Amino acid sequence: MRGFPAEGTTPEGQTVQMLGLADAQQISDKVVMTAPVWAIVLPLLDGSRTVDQVVSQVGRGLTRPMLEQLLAQLDDAGMLEGPRFAQMLAGVHADFDSQPVLPPGSTAAFADAVAHQAGVPQDAPEHERHAVAVREVPKLLDQWIAHALKDAADPALTALPKAIVAPHLDYARGWINYAHAYGRLRVADRPDRVIILGTNHFGRGTGVTACDKGFSTVLGACQADQGVINGMRHLLGQGLFEHRYDHEREHSIELQLPWIQHVFGKDDSGRYPAVFAALVHDPCVNDGASYDGAGVALAPFVDALRRVLAELPGRTLVVASADLSHVGPAFGDPQRVGGDEPAAVEARRKVLAHDREMLELIEQGRHAEMVSSMSWQQNPTRWCSIGCITAAAMITGPTSVRLLNYNGALDSEGLSLVTSAAMVME
Template sequence: MNDQAPTSKFDPGLPHHARPKLRPVRGFPAQMGEQMVLGLADQRQISERVVFMAPAVQLILPLMDGNRTVDQIVAEVGRGLTHEMLEGVIAQLDDAALLFGPRFEELLVKVRKEFDGSAILPPASTAAFVDAITAQALGESASEEDKAAAGPGKLREVMDKWIGEALKDADEPSFNALPRAVVAPHLDYSRGWLNYAHVYGRMRVADRPDRVVILGTNHFGFGTGVVACDKGYQTALGTCEVDAELLEKLKANLGPDHAAKLLANRYDHEREHSIELHVPWIQHCLGAGPDGKHCKVLGVLVHDPAVDNGNSYDGQGLALQAFIDAMKKAIAEVGGRTLIVSSADLSHAGAAFGDKIQTLAGEEKEAVAFRNKVFQHDRDMIELVRGNKPDELVAAMSWQQNPTRWCSTGNLVATLKLVEPGDIQLLNYTAAMDQQGLGMVSSMAMVMN
């Protein structure tokens, strides 16, 4: 059952071993030698450990709910499962902090202490990308010092190449003035570069904003409502400090109780990519000011309002409308130019996301029909965005139960309600799919004034 030996052993005297409760995990297929195994990773990204087990463990995991004993799980699964095998699984999961218990709690305290100990979030997703392009340019044998020195230039070079490719045939390759809001993806750069470039490439000659509010999606965190970050962001291109003045105005307008909800799960931003991936584009295309500093930013994660009409999922988090009312007032109070970025991916379709279709690739009738159905749904929902109909968008997503898994309805709705635009233009729409056709993610580039 186990493919890795845990460093700690099963202890029947430990309550979380006697009645194990699995934390939220993400499973994925992997190959070890000639064997297919199941990889398990922390869905919340608190633990960086990944464990690999025999696929049969899928029969056990749903039963690890904190209520059943080891004896009960063995009896319920049957099929040759022994106490010794299950004890090994429990020890391995606990070793990786994938069970609720003291090990996970200690790790959580450590992660949160480190988060609160710095005013700036270090790069994560963007650092991995810069490492990859510098290694490709300099070779794997290049020193860390050489890669660090070359990284900023290589990143700017790649971005300029993407911008040139995206805008080479554009009728209007630049904005006449700074937009009030834009929509761009949070896909990894290799899949989303076209729509990042369509938006940010057009802002290179626009007036520089005083701040950028980036509204993202909470993919991994604990927050059930709107969650703000009280930190700035660092990338290979420099640092964007947090707009502390705007954050303080926002908190004051929310009042003590709602302000506490806004930041209670600030730790969700630690490994959240939907904010960070925009920061290098902001730094590169908007540049530094006369003081040599990049634009100040405020990162905010927005939940899905289609789940409960904008209320937090469990009633404990910050509701969407309360955030919108307070943020709109805060932006007016701080004055100056504020750019709002909706960091939005759209449909997530294919077998990788649970759809019952073998592949989306190719020209087989089933694949073509499935892709067209996704594209039609995207067109219908995008028309609601273009028509500045946020409430109708929420109603449609709720009624249809979000059939293609749009993951950013929340920040799109928040952007529309904060800006109340009179003019909305779709600059580009695209969908990225892996070669096997297992997964397809769509996104758009949009500007609001």
């Protein structure tokens, strides 16, 4: 469950602050609106207390009928574990397993926005919006690439690198680093497969979580690489795919697809490069093991993938779909990060200095030291993609790692700063 600020209206027409509640795993698409005061109660609804125990612990005038009313709302929305949630979850799992290729999620919204910007009404038929998006999305990606690389000393890589690092920010905030990473690959050798390593933002997997599906966007479908999937299943078992459902709406994988499709195009048989996707946990938390010891650890995953790729023909590109620091009041920090106030300027300086220090370790091939440093510091700026960056370096063993571009996305109110980078591993 995740909370977010929202506004409501009283019967008298007055605007009041509300607390919106939504399913972080997106199993349920319902939203519950309630009073902000319930924020102190929600952490107690973890299954370890009875209703009466929660009421007693909170006090402050809370009564059992009041709490039961909230619980009924949450249960109806599928936000409490129980029969209603189990029914929703079973439906999601059945739908997922019935499809060889996952439908677009976040990229579908992007395609609709591009079509609307091109003059198509938002209520136009789907086929009309789709036709315009197919035409306009590649144009927009080319515009972003041209802008990002217009002053670059090295705008193209003639040889396919072993790996790249690109953001998984929404395109509005991250386009420049997507363009810096993918734009340089336009004339490189075309890969036969792309391994996309992402971050498990909301799923249930506690270790590396792989997917046995392909992925689709408005530009078409990238089929799953069955050779990689079969090889990984043989070496690591079905446990690697147990939480494959975490990929259903995971944007860190999907947002790479339009760029891969646009830059590399289709082969003579009309197919885009095949893909294999895996979400990598944070190796700082449990020294690379899964969070609970039951999931797939980082080291055996890397070893297995290296063995599988060594036996398969063709060229492979690894993509680490990575965002870096997440700071500001939106992420729980007391200090605003926007504006010219000395404290805000100093906060941004510290973030940039920390990012620079960690990126230099990656560039120097010292990714293990980067993980150790992050672990010792307790990841002070909330890098969310240490796992996939580390895995990409371990899988490919690059002799050279270069930072192509670094950027920070600051919101208009100065409440959040998210940084990202474009990198190449050769």
